[in-house]
Structures are given as structure tokens and as C-alpha cells.
Amino acid sequence: MFVSKSFLALHSELLNTITNQETFKRMNKRQRSLSQETEELLNKQVELEDISSAIYLSMASWCEINGYENSAAFLYEHTEEEKMHMMKIFRYINETGGHALVPDVTNIKHEFDSLRKVFEEVLEHEIFITNSIHNIVNHCYSSKDFTTFNFLQWYVTEQREEETLARRLVELFDIIGVDGIGLWTIDQEIGKMASGSGGAGTAATAPQA
Ligand code: FEO
Numbered sequence: 001m002f003v004s005k006s007f008l009a010l011h012s013e014l015l016n017t018i019t020n021q022e023t024f025k026r027m028n029k030r031q032r033s034l035s036q037e038t039e040e041l042l043n044k045q046v047e048l049e050d051i052s053s054a055i056y057l058s059m060a061s062w063c064e065i066n067g068y069e070n071s072a073a074f075l076y077e078h079t080e081e082e083k084m085h086m087m088k089i090f091r092y093i094n095e096t097g098g099h100a101l102v103p104d105v106t107n108i109k110h111e112f113d114s115l116r117k118v119f120e121e122v123l124e125h126e127i128f129i130t131n132s133i134h135n136i137v138n139h140c141y142s143s144k145d146f147t148t149f150n151f152l153q154w155y156v157t158e159q160r161e162e163e164t165l166a167r168r169l170v171e172l173f174d175i176i177g178v179d180g181i182g183l184w185t186i187d188q189e190i191g192k193m194a195s196g197s198g199g200a201g202t203a204a205t206a207p208q209a
Contacts, residue, residue, distance in 0.1 A: 032097025038145055039098035041136045046089050047103035048132055053082035054108045055125060059118050061110070068115055068183075070191025075118075077194050085158070092151055115183060116173045119190075123166035130159040165193065 034042075060075035086103075093100040112118045133155045140149040172186050 033145075033147060034093065034096040034098040035143060035145065038136075038140060038143065038148055039093060041139060042089055042093050042098070042148070043101050045132060045136060046086050046093070046100060047105070048129060049082050049086035049089065050103040050105050051108075052125065052129060053079050053086065054105050056082060056122070058108050058110055059112065059122070062112050063115065063118065066115075068187045068190075070187045070194070071115060071118070074190050074194040085155070088154075092148075096147065115186065116170070116178065119166065119169045119173070123163070123170050126159065126162045126166045130163060133159055169193065 056075045057079040060072045060079060063069070063075060064072035090100040112121070133152060137149060137152050137156060140146070140152065169190060172189050176182050176186050176189070178186070
């Protein structure tokens with residue numbers, strides 16, 4: 001059978017390309033600075049940040065249809081912040097030789113008992129996220145991954161600020177009370193905490209990331 005020279009040349013070129021790609025992949029793997037365990041922990045955190053975003057989106061929607069427009073605005077804003085938290089880790093994983101995985105977030109609840117319950121759950125969730133971040137920081141310190149340890153310091157600071165903010169929101173219910181125009185007033189105060197309003201949220205989450 002006649003095979004043209006150009007076909008053989010093309011075939012050989014293709015084989016070279018594949019071989020080079022395989023070599024590159026192997027080299028890339030050897031040169032990765034992220035350990036497998038740290039990569040898995042970071043991918044888990046990517047998922048948790050995405051879950052946070054979805055939870056706050058669901059809470060925002062509930063607030064909106066129940067007439068708490070300022071609380072909804074606050075929570076919509078935090079939905080975006082959590083997405084950004086997720087993306088920072090996502091990009092870091094790939095930049096350091098790992099493989100960032102897109103989370104599959106399901107089973108987000110859509111109903112809440114009250115406005116107070118919404119913000120109590122926000123606080124509870126933020127404490128959970130803080131513990132998760134601290135767990136990865138502890139792992140990085142123990143395994144001498146000082147690059148990721150350093151990268152995560154931003155999250156340590158962010159979590160302290162987010163917890164403080166969530167506590168202040170829950171305290172509003174005790175300070176103002178929910179009787180009469182109490183809930184309306186609380187919703188107004190929560191609106192002032194959103195960064196877009198120039199309220200406390202601006203100072204508490206200055207990097208907004
Ligand atoms: Fe990204 Fe609110 O934790």
C-alpha cells in the first residue's frame with residue numbers, strides 16, 4: 001500500500017507531540033508543590049465555600065419573599081463573597097500543581113423558621129467554616145507546607161471578621177426585640193451592615209474576598 005511521505009512525517013510529528021505532552025505531564029507532577037493530602041483538603045474547602053454561597057443565596061431568597069429586603073440584600077452580597085472565597089482557593093490549587101475540582105452542591109434547604117433563625121444559622125455555619133480552615137492550617141503547619149500556610153492566613157483573618165459580624169447580627173434580636181416594629185427595625189439595621197451601604201460590613205470585611 002502506498003503511504004505518502006507527508007503522512008509518515010505527520011504521524012511522526014504527532015507521536016513526538018504526544019510524547020512531549022506525556023513528559024510535560026510527568027514533569028509537572030514531579031514539580032508540584034502541593035501534597036496530595038493538602039490538595040484534597042483544599043478541594044473540600046472549595047466545596048464548603050460553594051455550599052456557603054448556596055446556603056446564603058437560599059436565605060436571601062427566603063428573606064426577600066418574606067419582606068425582609070435589607071436582610072436579603074445583605075445575604076445576596078455574602079453569596080457573592082463566598083463565591084469569591086471559593087475561587088481564590090480554586091485558582092490556588094491549580095497554580096500550585098494540583099487539580100481544582102468543581103463541586104456538586106445539592107440539598108440546600110429553602111425554608112427557615114424565622115429571621116432570627118436565619119442569622120443564628122449564619123453564625124453556626126461561619127463557626128463551622130472557621131474550624132475547617134483551622135484544620136487545614138494545622139495540617140499545613142505540621143507538614144511544613146508554609147506556602148499554603150501563608151496563603152490561608154487571609155482566610156483566618158476573614159473568618160474572625162465574619163464570625164464577629166454574624167454575632168453582632170444575632171445580638172440585634174436580643175437588643176431590639178422582635179415585638180411591634182422590632183423585626184422591621186432589625187431588618188433596617190442588618191441593611192446597614194451590608195458593605196454597599198457603607199455600614200459595618202465594609203470595615204469588617206475590608207478585603208471583600
Ligand atoms: Fe467563606 Fe463565610 O466563609
